[in-house]
Amino acid sequence: MPTKWKASAMGLVLVVIVGALLSGPLMSNVEHPQYVVTEKYKSIELREYAPRIIAQVSMSGTREExxxxxxxxxxxxxxxxxxxxxVMSAEQRAGEDQISTSKKIAMTAPVEQNQVNGTWAINFTMPSEYTLKTLPKPNNTAVILSALPSQTFITIQFSGRSSIENISTHESKLKAFVIKNNIKIQDDPIYAFYNPPWTLPILRRNEVMFKVDKN
Structure with missing residues (x-):
């Protein structure tokens, strides 16, 4: 291969590598649910989440599907x-009170997933600027909008792929911590994924979460 071709190829490879390194953090630089960390032990955090609105669908199949x-x-x-x-302006109304339009909503992170009665619930947290009244209504009736109250979660954060093995390993670590510290938890675990799939595994932010029973 001619020297200039080698240089061009190496330059292209470098661009791809740098792009992969930067795309994950940049693409994940979106709004996250609001929470306060009240206790921390290494990668494990106890968090108080503010009220939020989610858009959720229920799906069958494997976790990945x-x-x-x-x-x-x-x-x-x-x-x-x-x-x-x-609401239209007085000049635009012409006898009509409202006009229906569609609207793009900003992407947020993470995508959350948990199992409920044998099916998988997948949700996005909606941007904090919205209320249930101001959010656009889904045309797809499978998409459900819900308001969640303030909640407490115990979480563990980890990098790597969202494989069953990686998730299970950290879920087990979190369960062991919960048992050791006599923390009461509710429901099944929630899995949270913050990055687009092309992010290098070492740069990914994944979490396993359990809702804490404060009663």
Whole structure:
């Protein structure tokens, strides 16, 4: 291979590597649910989450199949498959009080997934600027908007791929910590994924979360 071709190829490889290194953090630089860390032990945190609104779908199949299909439906909703009513100006009304339009909603992170009665619930947290009244309504009836109260979670953060093995390893670590410290938890674990799939595994932020029973 001519020297100049080698240089060009090496330059292209370098661009791809740098792009991969930067794309994950940049693409994940979006709004996250608001929370306060009240206790921390290495990668484990006790968090107090503020009230929030989620868009959720229920999917069957394997965990991987469910999150892929669920993500597509939720992305379809926030990218404009929705209806919002905007009050028209007096000059525009011409006898009509409102006009229905669609609206794009900003992407947030993470994508959350948990198992409920044998099916997988997949959700996005909606941007904090919205209320249930101001959020566009989904055209897809499978997408459900819900308001969540303030909640307490115990979480463990880890990098790497979202494989069953990686998730199970950290879920077991979190369960051991919960048992050792006599923390009461509710429900099944929630899995949270913060990065797009092309992010290098070492740069990914994944979490396993359990809701804490404060009663």
């Amino acid at each position: 469910a999150i892929s299909a669920g993500f597509q439906q939720l992305a379809d909703y926030i990218f404009g498959n929705n209806i919002t009513s905007e």
